[in-house]
Amino acid sequence: MSTGIKNLVRTLDSVDFLKMDRRTFMKALGAMGAATFLGTYKSDIVSALDFAETKLVWLHGSECTGCSESVLNAGNPDLVQALQKLNVNLVFHETICAQQGIWNDGKLVNNAELNSEVLLEDTYKQGGYILVVEGSIPNGPDGSGRYLVIGNKTFKESLAEAAKNAVAIVAVGACAAYGGITSADSEVAKDTDYRGVAFAKEDPTKGMLKELGIDKPVINIPGCPAHPDWVLLTLGAVILGKIKIPNDLDTLLDNYGRPKVFYPPDHTVHDNCPRRGYYDRGELDEEVGGPGCLWKLGCKAPYAHADCGIRRWNGSVSMCTQAGGPCIACVEPNFPDGSRPLYVEAEDKGVLLGANIDTVSKVAVGAAAVAAGVHAVRRMGKGE
Amino acid sequence: MKSKNNPSLVVERYTITDRIAHTVHAVAMLVLIITGLKIYTGWDFMSFHSARGLHMIAVPFLLAVNWILIPYNIFSEGHGIFGKISHFTDHYIFGPKDATRLGGIIKNFFRKGRYPAYSIYDEEKGHYETKLHPLMKILIVLEGTAIFLIAVSGIVLYKLDWSLFGLPIASWILSAGDIIAPIFGMGSLQFLRALHLLLTYWFVFELVVHVGILEFDPHVWKYYKAIFWSGKEDLSDTHYSEFVEKYSRFDAKEHKH
Structure with missing residues (x-):
């Protein structure tokens, strides 16, 4: 082995092979030669095969990026820890990844290393990735999907392309799951025609994948935003093979594609609300700022299936009702x-x-x- | 008409099981309405847990009476399947004759004609031809339907995953709600809660109509006594009742000839 190769092996020795991204791996392979590489890293490769890198493509439709922000607020593990521990290669995320798409005269330029849109298209071709969708998909106007166009491609088309070769699809947030705020009733709702990935509000026959003729199971993680634990734990379970797709989904998900463990069908937020004791005592606040139950202030916790009351938010210290805000049932399909x-x-x-x-x-x-009074007076007056 | 003191004019209007069913139904319904509204409004005259406890105790009584005892009472009368069915339809289902009577009642309210009899006893057959006020016949069917719906919606409010013999009943109810609820812009659970509340108000409304319009009349008080206590009706009191004597139809035919 030449000195150069020895140095490279020494250098690579200090690199955690499991954390290499695909391109670094390919470079290393090219520099060393496959046989040398395999000989040097045999044991690592064996363990890597046991727990292979997972590619993750995170697309953004019509949304506020609140769900990404929520995931960035995750702690224990935070997003970086989670990606490392799970050996995830976050191939594409519009707001986290530094690279962006470069077009010239409507055509993508450069290569996958410099242009994330090229990388994205390469990934689509290779397949085998987990697709996360954040945000809804406009079907309007008139089914064209042109109310959301990125790089001269409608998001509807992007989703079709991305969904085709994905091994798992996870819709994160109320918008991606059911349409959310974007599909709220309005004068333009029919024109914009926002859809979730697998549902349009409660309707599973009008999800965007159905519209595109793609028959693939989708895991919905609704919420406005979704809780980081719901997202990371679901992704973790999928990556670690704890959830077998599609075989396990029937038992794991509820009628609206939500993991029952986070959105329990047999419990509502009201059941575990920190203010529940006040409801039980009949202390129902009628003005904001009080300590009591928020039901009369419009709290929708009795209709919301989520584990917020147990899990809590912001590092497990608080939640909407605890902070004095009535629950808005943001996890429900008709939100x-x-x-x-x-x-x-x-x-x-x-x-x-x-x-x-x-x-x-x-x-x-x-x-x-x-009427009873009038009738009585009338009957008594009659004396019949 | 026979004399007022003739004991043969005193007949059994309500059997003992009829009276038990009505009393238990009335008490259970009142408990359910009061405790239900306490749970909904947060009235502070009793604790949530007491209200919920009482509510859940009253439920089996109401359902046992409505789904076991009342059907037993209805179908223990009449001979043969067809006899039982005609007894049921004659006594509890609003028919053309009831429509005529109701028309007469409305006319009477506007001072036209006599208040028609709705409690008619046939001496020859030895039982009532009909005995309920026509409005009651409408209410009784609506009440039965309302009890079914409030019980169904109540199951979900009681326990979201309630099952019976392994059958996921609550889940089925929620799925059925999923189909209807979007029409009202609601989720299934929200719709079922709203339905439960609406039906509670329906029972309050029905109570007012039943007790107020139908019974708030001194001449009807004889039926209070009958339904809560004696079970008897003295048909010599002709307010709202009619006694078809044994040979009166034969006599009428003879008379025609």
């Missing part, structure tokens, strides 16, 4: 329409000509009481 008005009790929503159940019922009961 935000189902939760609106956010700070009005759900039962106070208008059901008949704008009147709520309480009002309609009180009028009906009052009218019946008046």
Whole structure:
């Protein structure tokens, strides 16, 4: 072995092979020659085969990046620790990765090392990656998807391309899962026609993948934003093979594609709310800032399936209701329409000509009481 | 018409099981309405746990009465399958004759005509032809439906994963809610809670109509006594009742000839 090669081996010895990205690995292989490389790193390769690098592609649709921010706020493990421990190669993430796409006259220029869009397309071709989608996908106008175009390509097309060869698809946040805020009822909602990856609000037949004719299972991690633990633990479980796709999904996910462990079908946020004791004692706040239960202030915790009350947020120290904010049920597929008005009790929503159940019922009961009185007077007066 | 003192005019209007069913139903319903509204509104006259406890104790009573005792009472009358079915339809289902009677009741309210009898006993057959106020026949069907729906929605509020003999009943209910709820812009659980509340108000409304409009009349008090205590009706009191004598139809036919 020449001195040069010996030096390179020595240098590479201090490098954690498991943390090499694909390009470094290929460079090392080229420099040393495959046989030498394999001989030197045999044991590492064996263990690497046991726990191979996983590529992760994180795409952003129509969204606020709040879910990425939430994941960046993760602690124990934080995002970097998680990526390292799980041997994840984060191939593409629009706001975390430094490289960006470069186009010249509408065409991608340079190579995968300098242009992340080229790298992305290479990755699509190679396949075998986990696709994370953050944000919804506009189908409008008229099914063209042109309300979101990046590099002269609609996001709808990008999703189709990315989804095709992905080994697993995870929709992170309310928007990617069900359409979220972007699909809220409005005058332009029909034109924009925002969809989630596998659902459009509660409807699984109108998810964007169905629209694209792609039949692949999707794990939904809704929330506005999604809790970092929900995202990282789900990704971890998929990477470590704890979740076998698609075989395990039927038992692991609920009807809306959410992992039951984080979005328990048999519990609501209300059940484990730190203010629950006040509800039990009938101390229901009617003004913000009080210590009591927030139900009358429009808290939707009784309708929200999530483990916020147990897991808590911000390093497990607080959560919306604990901080005095009524729950807005951001994990539910009909969010935000189902939760609106956010700070009005759900039962106070208008059901008949704008009147709520309480009002309609009180009028009906009052009218019946008046009618009963008139009837009684009439019957007694008759003396029959 | 026979004399007022004739004991043959006193007939059994409600059997002992009818009376038990009605009383248990009334008490259970009142407990459920009061404790349910306490849970909903946060009234502080009792603790949440007491209200919930009482609510859950009253549920099996209400359901046992409605789904076991009342069907037993209904179908223990009448001979043969067809006899039982016609007894059920004659006594509890609003039919054309009831519509005529209701029309007469409305006319009477506006001072036209006599208040029609709705409690009609046939001496020859030895039982009532019909005995409920026509409005009650409408209410009773709506009440049965409302009890079914409030029980179904209540299962989910009680326990989101309630199952019976391994059957995931609550999950089925939530899935059914998933189909209907989006129509109202709600999630399944939200819809079922709203339905539960709406039906609670329905029972309050029904109570007002039942006790107020139907019974808030001194001439009807005889039925209070009958349903809660004696079970008897003296048909010599002709307010709202009619006694079809044994040979009256035969006599009428003869008379025609």
